[in-house]
Amino acid sequence: MSTQFFAKTSTEINLFQGYPSFDQLTRDEAEKIQVSLLSPCGRFMALATAETVHVFTGVEFTQSLLRVSLKDVYDLHFSPSGNFLSTWERPSISEPDHKNVKIWELNVETPSETPRYAYQAKMQNGWALQFSKLDNFALKQFDREVRIVKIDSADNATFNFSKPYSKLVPEQPISSFLISPSEFPTICTFSPEKSGKPAILSIYSIAEGVTEKKIATKTFFKADSCQLKWNLQGNAVLCMAITDFDSSNKSYYGENTLYLLSFQGANGTLGGKSVRVPLSKEGPIHDFTWSPTSRQFGVIYGYMPATITFFDLKGNVVHSLPEQPKNTMLFSPTGRYILIAGFGNLQGSVEILDRHDKFRCITKFDAANTSVCKWSPGGEFILTATTSPRLRVDNGLKIWHVTGTLCFVKEYKELLKVDWRHQISSKLNKSHVIKFQETSTEDSFSDPKLGKIEVEVHDSATEYLSKRQKKNGASSGASSKPAGAYRPPHARRAGGAPSVPGAAIRNAKVVPGTVGVVPGVSGKDSKAAAKNRKKRENNKNEPSPGAEALTVDETAQPKVNKEASPEEKKIRSLLKKLRAIEALKLKQASGETLEDTQILKIQSEDKVAKELDFLGWKSDGAQ
Structure with missing residues (x-):
């Protein structure tokens, strides 16, 4: 595996080369790093200190691409193709009209230190513009309408929202919207329940002038807010509707229902469909996610032990697993393997299922106190980490092979963030001015069930396992008395x-x-x-x-x-x-x-x- 990954602390960023060497490149900054981010395309790394924002590129992020003086930047956002970087500054009390959001163009030979566009966003939630997959559309909400601008790189990337390419004005005020990740994007909007009117979930196709054609729609009650997830093909979206209160008084987190909207053909030319996903057990929805194939999705729901069910694009049940204490589901990038785990307040048990072998479990391992879990871009390795402030003890990261072998361990006093560096897509590389060539590509691996894998374990993992064995052995030998039934005080004294x-x-x-x-x-x-x-x-x-x-x-x-x-x-x-x-x-x-x-x-x-x-x-x- 040549795919790199990085770990961020308060004062440095560690870049690791990956399996099998796990060579480390440490970037020691004199100032405290407030926030850092890798671009989805894998070309850039941006970090912000108290005074500056710095963007690096290159194989090891050693080449400085952009450096601007900007104070109090606490959030960063890259567009899907990495052509634009958005920065969010803490709002200024002394300057009420201060435009604290700035957009910088990176896909030029010499990026300008002057922002391409700026506006004001006092709230940190939902502050960034939404971009389409190819960065050719940008969306921003203005009161009751969503304005869409078309970005033409030949026209120097203008963001003229006063004269937008298209406007979307739903019949009810919307609280959230999400553009699809397809090359020909559509928009999903959500209007919450209000004044006796039901909530409305709709998919629109983008049209020049006014966007008003609905591809699919669904109305329902019990929906104060929602969470939207598109599949990779952009022809289906899942909506988890959430209420602030549970009428049955069984949950602190309100009631959850799941809806599926899908369509066929380009921009829904062959019709759309909307259904409520049939969940057979009462209780909250812990996690739901799409397969990279975009043909199936999985849901973990119900009171513990939770039910795990997989559905197709029509909302029909494909497979169900026995009830078990799990709350996390992650498909591998190839879609073949499925990781299900119990993190958070659960014990951290992890199982890897083989989708091509009737969801058979191929391995199990324990990753206790995990706060971050991610597949590698090639789908061969899994990154788990314990980060602060979720947990302030035992901070560190681990790299696991898909067969359950622990390959690498790195412990930290305080670990704030970890992530994989994704490889640039060959399809998108044609339009990129800033490019780099990786020295090698991620090697393919044999199927675990064939028994042909010999995983090379790093010395750090060997030392970590030996320490745990010694610790467990010492604790188990501390008391010679076997654990038995409870003995009352008078019996113990006697x-x-x-x-x-x-x-x-x-x-x-x-x-x-x-x-x-x-x-x-x-x-x-x-x-x-x-x-x-x-x-x-x-x-x-x-x-x-x-x-x-x-x-x-x-x-x-x-x-x-x-x-x-x-x-x-x-x-x-x-x-x-x-x-x-x-x-x-x-x-x-x-x-x-x-x-x-x-x-x-x-x-x-x-x-x-x-x-x-x-x-x-x-x-x-x-x-």
Whole structure:
């Protein structure tokens, strides 16, 4: 694997060359790095400090492409083809009209230090413009309408939203929209439920002038907000509708429903379809994602243990897995392998399924405390990381092979971000002015089920595994006592604690109906108890009772025999009081302050002893 990946801390960025060498290139910045980002095309890396924004390119990001003086930049955004970089500055109180969003053009031989377009966005959520896959359209919402400009590189990339290429004005105000990732894009809009009117989900085709042709639409209730996901082909979109409150009071996070809108032909010339995805179990939707083939999608939903189901483009169930505690699903870039895992508040168990082999599980491994999980661009490796501030301990990253082998480990004191560097697409490379050639390409790998893979493990992974084995071995050998059932305090003191001076402990007596021994008590069985025990032994043909002897110091209380006589039950009750008195006397001898009711219980010891003697419980003596 030649694909690179990077890790960001507060003061440096580590770039790794990938399998098998994992060579590291450290970029040490004098100032604190506030935010960094890799472009989707893999050509650029942008980082922002307190005073500047810097864009690098090249095989190892050593070539400086653009450097501008810009203060308080806290967010970055690349267009899909990497031709434009958007920066978001913290709004200025002293300058109410300050345009804190700026767009910089990078796909030129010498990028200008003057932004191509600037506007104001006070909120950090949804501040960036939406670009089409080829960066030839840009979208921005103005109150109730969405304006679309067509970007012509020959026209110096103008963003004239006052004279847009097209306008989209839905019948209801929209709260969110998303352009499809296809070369001939469409737009999905969502209008929330309001004033008794249902929510509306629609797909529009872009047309010059006014965009008003609906390809597909769906109306429904119980939708205050939504989450949209297009498939890669851009002919189907999933919408998870979310309510702020759950009417059944079963969830803190509201109710979730999933809808599917799809169409056929260019811009829906062959018709569209909208369905509600049939989820067979109540509860929240933990994750939903498209296959890279764009023909299937998977959903993890329901109260734990969750249900995992795969659907086709028509919303029909393709396959379901047994219920299990999972909340994350990731398809590999080739679409063959599916990663399902339980992260967050779950234990971090990971399974890899083979889509071509009836969803068979090919490997399992544990990645505890994972906050970031991503497939490599070639689909052979998996990157898992524990980052801050999600977790401030055990920060670090791990590289796993698809067979479950841990290949590389890098630990950090504070790790803020990790990501793969994607390879530039050959289709998009034709229009790119800024290019670079990678030294090698990611090697293909054999199918795990064929057993032809020999994964080379880095020394860091070997050292990490050996440390864990030593740690686990030391912790397991710290205590020689095996884990067993719970023992009450009086039993623990009686079994192992040294005797307390001045504490009177009565001699052992045998509990009627059992052959167990009460600590510190001894005596003879009553006649009724002996008769009942002998009758049970003859009826059940059991071996000698001595083979099944139960000591009271190993159980919370003796087993009650259904055939026990009233005298036996009374004796057991009195012995229970006697054990409680002995426990209180131990507390009193150790200097612990007792309540008045506890002192009265201690004073009733003689009365309890007399009742035992009256019922035939003979003591050999008292200390």
